Amino acid sequence: MKNVEASIKSGNESLKTKISELAGDLGYEETAYHLPVTYALTGNAVKNADDARSAYQRTGENPFVACECYTASVTAENGKEPAPFTGFLPDADLRKMGYSLVDGSILGLALVAGSPPGADVVAGICRELQEKYMLTFLAGDVVGTLAGSGVKVGAEYRLVPLGSTPLRGIHFVDIIARVAMMFGGVSPGDPDRLISYARERAKAIVIVFPGLNDEEIAFIDALSILGIPILSMGGYEGGNWHLATPENVVREGMDQKGIKVTVTAIPIPMGCSPAFEGKSIRKEEMHVEFGGGRTPAFELLRVRPAADVTDGKITVIGPEIEDVPQGSALPLGIIVEVAGSAMKKEYEPVLERRIHNFVNYGEGSWHVAQRDLVWVRLSKEAVSKGVHIRHIGTLIAAKFRIDFPNLLDAVQVTLITDEQKVKSALLEAQKVYRERDQRIKDLRDTDVDLFYSCTLCQTFAPNHVCIITPERPALCGAITWLDGKTAFEISPSGANQPVPKGEVIDATTGEFEGVNRFVKKASHGEVERCCLYSIMENPMTACGCFECIAVMLPETNGFMIVTREFKGLTPSGMTFSTLAGTIGGGAQTPGFAGVSKNFILSDRFLQAEGGIERLVWMPGQLKEELSERLLKKLSDSGRQEFFDRIADETVTTTIEDLMDFLAKVHHPALDMPALI
Amino acid sequence: MALKALDIYKLLPKKNCKECGDPTCLTFAMKLASGKGDIEKCPYLDDHAKSVLGASTKPPVRKIKIGVGERAFVVGEEFVQFRHEKTFYHPPGIMVSVSDTQTKPEIEQIVTNVRDYVLTRIGMDLRLNGIAIRNDSNNPEQFGTAVSYAEGCADLPVVLMAGTLAAAEAGLHECGNYRPIVHCATRENYREYCSLTKKSGAVLAIRAGTPDEMAELSTLCTEAGQDALLLDLSSRSLRQFINDSTIIRQHAITRTTPSLGYPVFYDATIPDNADAALVLGILKYGAVIVIGPPTRPSEKALLTLRQNIYTDPQKPIQMTAGLYRVGNPGKDAPVLMTVNFSLTYFTLQGYLESSRVSCYMLIVDTEGLSVLTAVAAGKLNETMVRDAIKKYGVENEVSHRTLIIPGYASPLSGRIEEETGWKVLVGPRDAAEIGEYLETEWKA
Amino acid sequence: MTLQTQNIWNGRIGTVTIGADRAHGGTRTLQYTLGGEQDLAAVGPGATQQRPLIAAEICDDPGIWSPIVNTFMGDTVNDTAGWAGTMESEYHPDIVRLHLTSTRKRNFKDFSGIPETVSGVLKSTGLPLIIEGSNDPSIDSEVYQKCGEASSGERVLLGTAEAGRYRSIAAAAMAYNHCIIAQSPIDINLAKQLNILLKEIGVPYDRILIDPYTGALGYGFEYSYSVMERIRYAALKGDQDLAMTMISAAPDSLNIREVREARDDETDRTAATWEFYTAFSAVIAGASIVCVRHPLAIPLLKSAIDSIWPHSAGREA
Numbered sequence A: 001m002k003n004v005e006a007s008i009k010s011g012n013e014s015l016k017t018k019i020s021e022l023a024g025d026l027g028y029e030e031t032a033y034h035l036p037v038t039y040a041l042t043g044n045a046v047k048n049a050d051d052a053r054s055a056y057q058r059t060g061e062n063p064f065v066a067c068e069c070y071t072a073s074v075t076a077e078n079g080k081e082p083a084p085f086t087g088f089l090p091d092a093d094l095r096k097m098g099y100s101l102v103d104g105s106i107l108g109l110a111l112v113a114g115s116p117p118g119a120d121v122v123a124g125i126c127r128e129l130q131e132k133y134m135l136t137f138l139a140g141d142v143v144g145t146l147a148g149s150g151v152k153v154g155a156e157y158r159l160v161p162l163g164s165t166p167l168r169g170i171h172f173v174d175i176i177a178r179v180a181m182m183f184g185g186v187s188p189g190d191p192d193r194l195i196s197y198a199r200e201r202a203k204a205i206v207i208v209f210p211g212l213n214d215e216e217i218a219f220i221d222a223l224s225i226l227g228i229p230i231l232s233m234g235g236y237e238g239g240n241w242h243l244a245t246p247e248n249v250v251r252e253g254m255d256q257k258g259i260k261v262t263v264t265a266i267p268i269p270m271g272c273s274p275a276f277e278g279k280s281i282r283k284e285e286m287h288v289e290f291g292g293g294r295t296p297a298f299e300l301l302r303v304r305p306a307a308d309v310t311d312g313k314i315t316v317i318g319p320e321i322e323d324v325p326q327g328s329a330l331p332l333g334i335i336v337e338v339a340g341s342a343m344k345k346e347y348e349p350v351l352e353r354r355i356h357n358f359v360n361y362g363e364g365s366w367h368v369a370q371r372d373l374v375w376v377r378l379s380k381e382a383v384s385k386g387v388h389i390r391h392i393g394t395l396i397a398a399k400f401r402i403d404f405p406n407l408l409d410a411v412q413v414t415l416i417t418d419e420q421k422v423k424s425a426l427l428e429a430q431k432v433y434r435e436r437d438q439r440i441k442d443l444r445d446t447d448v449d450l451f452y453s454c455t456l457c458q459t460f461a462p463n464h465v466c467i468i469t470p471e472r473p474a475l476c477g478a479i480t481w482l483d484g485k486t487a488f489e490i491s492p493s494g495a496n497q498p499v500p501k502g503e504v505i506d507a508t509t510g511e512f513e514g515v516n517r518f519v520k521k522a523s524h525g526e527v528e529r530c531c532l533y534s535i536m537e538n539p540m541t542a543c544g545c546f547e548c549i550a551v552m553l554p555e556t557n558g559f560m561i562v563t564r565e566f567k568g569l570t571p572s573g574m575t576f577s578t579l580a581g582t583i584g585g586g587a588q589t590p591g592f593a594g595v596s597k598n599f600i601l602s603d604r605f606l607q608a609e610g611g612i613e614r615l616v617w618m619p620g621q622l623k624e625e626l627s628e629r630l631l632k633k634l635s636d637s638g639r640q641e642f643f644d645r646i647a648d649e650t651v652t653t654t655i656e657d658l659m660d661f662l663a664k665v666h667h668p669a670l671d672m673p674a675l676i
Numbered sequence B: 001m002a003l004k005a006l007d008i009y010k011l012l013p014k015k016n017c018k019e020c021g022d023p024t025c026l027t028f029a030m031k032l033a034s035g036k037g038d039i040e041k042c043p044y045l046d047d048h049a050k051s052v053l054g055a056s057t058k059p060p061v062r063k064i065k066i067g068v069g070e071r072a073f074v075v076g077e078e079f080v081q082f083r084h085e086k087t088f089y090h091p092p093g094i095m096v097s098v099s100d101t102q103t104k105p106e107i108e109q110i111v112t113n114v115r116d117y118v119l120t121r122i123g124m125d126l127r128l129n130g131i132a133i134r135n136d137s138n139n140p141e142q143f144g145t146a147v148s149y150a151e152g153c154a155d156l157p158v159v160l161m162a163g164t165l166a167a168a169e170a171g172l173h174e175c176g177n178y179r180p181i182v183h184c185a186t187r188e189n190y191r192e193y194c195s196l197t198k199k200s201g202a203v204l205a206i207r208a209g210t211p212d213e214m215a216e217l218s219t220l221c222t223e224a225g226q227d228a229l230l231l232d233l234s235s236r237s238l239r240q241f242i243n244d245s246t247i248i249r250q251h252a253i254t255r256t257t258p259s260l261g262y263p264v265f266y267d268a269t270i271p272d273n274a275d276a277a278l279v280l281g282i283l284k285y286g287a288v289i290v291i292g293p294p295t296r297p298s299e300k301a302l303l304t305l306r307q308n309i310y311t312d313p314q315k316p317i318q319m320t321a322g323l324y325r326v327g328n329p330g331k332d333a334p335v336l337m338t339v340n341f342s343l344t345y346f347t348l349q350g351y352l353e354s355s356r357v358s359c360y361m362l363i364v365d366t367e368g369l370s371v372l373t374a375v376a377a378g379k380l381n382e383t384m385v386r387d388a389i390k391k392y393g394v395e396n397e398v399s400h401r402t403l404i405i406p407g408y409a410s411p412l413s414g415r416i417e418e419e420t421g422w423k424v425l426v427g428p429r430d431a432a433e434i435g436e437y438l439e440t441e442w443k444a
Numbered sequence C: 001m002t003l004q005t006q007n008i009w010n011g012r013i014g015t016v017t018i019g020a021d022r023a024h025g026g027t028r029t030l031q032y033t034l035g036g037e038q039d040l041a042a043v044g045p046g047a048t049q050q051r052p053l054i055a056a057e058i059c060d061d062p063g064i065w066s067p068i069v070n071t072f073m074g075d076t077v078n079d080t081a082g083w084a085g086t087m088e089s090e091y092h093p094d095i096v097r098l099h100l101t102s103t104r105k106r107n108f109k110d111f112s113g114i115p116e117t118v119s120g121v122l123k124s125t126g127l128p129l130i131i132e133g134s135n136d137p138s139i140d141s142e143v144y145q146k147c148g149e150a151s152s153g154e155r156v157l158l159g160t161a162e163a164g165r166y167r168s169i170a171a172a173a174m175a176y177n178h179c180i181i182a183q184s185p186i187d188i189n190l191a192k193q194l195n196i197l198l199k200e201i202g203v204p205y206d207r208i209l210i211d212p213y214t215g216a217l218g219y220g221f222e223y224s225y226s227v228m229e230r231i232r233y234a235a236l237k238g239d240q241d242l243a244m245t246m247i248s249a250a251p252d253s254l255n256i257r258e259v260r261e262a263r264d265d266e267t268d269r270t271a272a273t274w275e276f277y278t279a280f281s282a283v284i285a286g287a288s289i290v291c292v293r294h295p296l297a298i299p300l301l302k303s304a305i306d307s308i309w310p311h312s313a314g315r316e317a
């Protein structure tokens, strides 16, 4: 057992001696970066032993400089090491390597050094590194051990044998230094930039086997300054070295550096593509179905701690496909458990909704509805090709990983087909659904500091900006605050951006300093102020895809609402499309606003103007659609009778008759403060 | 700054008497706000309201009608600097020039071409608009005769590029009642031109060296009683034209210099590069553009460019729904369904034609939305496809029952199958791949 | 009083250098620095305006090229390098844009042919190059690596990155010091998003050109025209993520009915006119590079551009 701290000390001492004994010229060919590490650190080109010594001094006796100069001098003296060792790699190879890193065909770099206890261990680790698209460099005894185990080495196998001793691992560092200078814009002689580049950008790990001497330990330990995790396979104690096992070392290292494997292929015996999304499976074509009223079924997505989720693990509890005859119905519980450091509980429902799309992507799988209303079918054709119930899980897990690479690190799926177990899990799930509904319902604008924007509609309404708050969903009805938030997290440069509320300018009209600032910028300077809870003063712009339009009717001192579906004339004297044509296009039109149906039920709707009691007219269909929730809202505040005071087209579509009606029912708007 | 609907409403009489032709004062106010209303239509406006509304609701670029009869056209009434802000409303009139030194048959040949040439694109008939007669002879009588030749063979709007008052008078003698454009008055002679054109109701093009001088001259003309004006920037270089025309448009629409609120006249024959000048005229706010007789390729391109630029960006051009043939499709030819967004239609058609596979295109009316948007907005659904198949008799045209739908419409494939009973194949998302797709996938 | 334009701008278009002459480590006879404008195209003081450039498009497999161009050029189209040379010496474009159409063939495997083609073209013309690689993600990695390496030092413009596939092109640009074209489907927000994505993986903004996608005249050109105006507008208003120069090419221009069905004796003229109208309009909307395929479109464009931008401000000899 080597003590790392003690070894570093003595290792550095002996490196120092080596430097003092250097003689003659040093340098590599086929590079514009001289001795790259030293060049990056000092900005000086080392050409001979004296240069080396002065660089060593100037860097405060940096072990990398020592190793680099020493290795270069050995090479100058004895020539390159024989094949398979590559030694120093020319710039041209490096460009290709850097290309692969940016391109994504290599995910990261690994250095493996030391003397492995046996060929199997190191072969297993190297294979795993290959499978995970890591470019692996080998230095020291590992090379020989590996060769003995029949693993092929060479750049084409993504296993690069740098040299016969662990100190040759310095080439691993000169590669990182050159990548920083070539691709990262790090200028020579700027060690701080070099270190921060390496820490933030270089996706590199080191795996060390026992058997390093003090110098080698000092060299390896220095890698931690560059933010490279050092994973020890035993034989060392102390220092910031993490002890790992052959089974977990690759995953640990990649996790520590945040290197993620992207999934591209979905290993199931049926096609999987958005092209199949709309394919339905008719009863005659179906092999087995789940839910849809015939059997209990549900789906649930939960976030779990990383330790509890094994990526790609699919479990079927209950009968599999061969256990049931064609045409049968099974119960089904789809439980998707996900882990990811950026994943949050709030995203669960948004991700859960994707299960629907994913299952439909399968050529022979079909899915409708959500939560405990789901209905799933597998086709005869698919089953005859070997599709099993578990493949639904494989499909879901893989698609989540492909579509949300930055959000999710691991996805496991449990499919329950045992009736009793589905039923008991269903109760659990329903509890979760209720909690979620409650959470969204209870979220108030005052509870959050960030709203979200949407500028998708700028394609045709160039200066339009939607501000989406917990209580004010987007005017198109398609995007809630939570959706906006999730969309941003998943794709931070997308059309949904966070909008800091900033100071409250006016709590009643819903004017916020941060919102104004954002809207001004996002509208290219066209819109200066935006009041979220007002329609009369600086209302939100309207793009054209609003579900409804709220219109001030001056005669009534109130507002009417018309939906896209309502084709007739309204008391404003205009139809939905005439109104839409005049207020759309991204303009701010006081007295007119695009709103979603759900927003009508919010307390924030018309807050500045005095609330829902300003409402004088809406199409019957909308009234019907909202009736249950609207009545509840009204009766909660003891105003049930107001519901019937809202006119619809069966009462009238002219302003004159509307006035008569309002007078007759003593509509509260008539007595409210004048709007204009 | 334009007034918003409610600000205008406040100034209206609030009678809801409907005499303006709109059901409520609010509707009327909305119309005024969008520059489409006419304050004269409300008989009850008080003077204050009239003066406030008059200035701020009339279009910032004056609307001017040129010519009479079927081929008369309107220019001006524009509101924005960039078409994406709203739209450009009135496409420029393209006036083809003839010289009074040309012979009668030469003139007639050009005039006849302008009269008869039609390019039909996307359900619209595109035409050149009129004739500009140039006084090259410097002889009023000959000029008058040339005008009479042009008038003799077509009722087209004309520009009298008279150069002198005498010639203008001679020209007006021939066509004075047909709202021609008289070109052109300057600071020196505007009084005479104003009274001459006012008498006959002609439109007057005025010319000045800079936007400043133009603003002054136009004020003088309106003071002299002529306000059917066009502002001529023709004598300048291409770059100068872009600059000046931009200045004029901006000052007009922001109403900072109301005397520049008139349509722009551009003689695109002056710069060396006629095609380039014409393009600039179309793109940069030219309202009446004079060109030499165009070659056939230019003729098509210029009319197409004008149609493109003057398309309402918020209203995609639509194709008429129906069953279209590509090549000579037989009973076993593929049927490809797509939407009536013109860009989608034409792109697909282009690739189908070059793939040389005869087929049918079934165009469904999605109100001009692209496939992606139509699917998302629910403007494309299975019943529409079913109805279209029935309505356009597709079942009689082909013996098979297989429909190829666009890649982006894949979410509908199952429902379309159910609703129509046809087998549905999901085609590629990119039209460019359709040729290869048909080659590998299509079997009737 | 002198009346001025009234737009208030607070941004400027960033600059980008294309091509490397001998003084800058390449072998081009000239190089261009584009961008730096502070107003709309052709508006404002001339000193801040760069002359837009004309790129002549050629390809290495005329099989999927416009038959009109193939007929017009005759045998030349079968000799890619010769074609590039002919374009330069006879039609005088500012740039040659090489489309590696050979990579579109199914199961394309001839990766070693790419460097040959590219260096052949580099030898036969001294003009800066645009190289269009594959349009199949599965071969991107190899194709762009080869393109980048073969033109190393020449600071070419590599095309075309899209939101779904930009890594290989970005990698080639970064590894071999080239610029890239970032294309989005006629959508200002997607254009911006792609730029941000590229920045995130390390491509500096002074190496990116925006291609907002250009529909052919009569076939959606109006959308492209407006999106170019909007990008330029947003950039001048100070949006850094859109403040790149733009490149416009209407790839379908010669494939549309008006051109294909022109009378035989008018085919070439129609093709050239159509390209001219599209490209020149794109210039006015703000494009800094416009690409055409029919050689006869080049002189038309040249004369139009020269009359607005008489100085060759974009050039560094």
Ligand code: SF4
Residues within 6 Å of the ligand: A454, A455, A456, A457, A458, A465, A466, A474, A475, A476, A477, A478, A479, A543, A545, A546
């Ligand atoms: S209406 Fe909907 S899609 Fe459009 S900008 Fe607003 S939130 Fe986005």
Ligand code: SF4
Residues within 6 Å of the ligand: B012, B013, B014, B015, B016, B017, B018, B019, B020, B021, B022, B023, B024, B025, B028, B041, B042, B043, B044
């Ligand atoms: S005429 Fe005047 S008062 Fe009567 S409805 Fe129209 S705007 Fe109102």
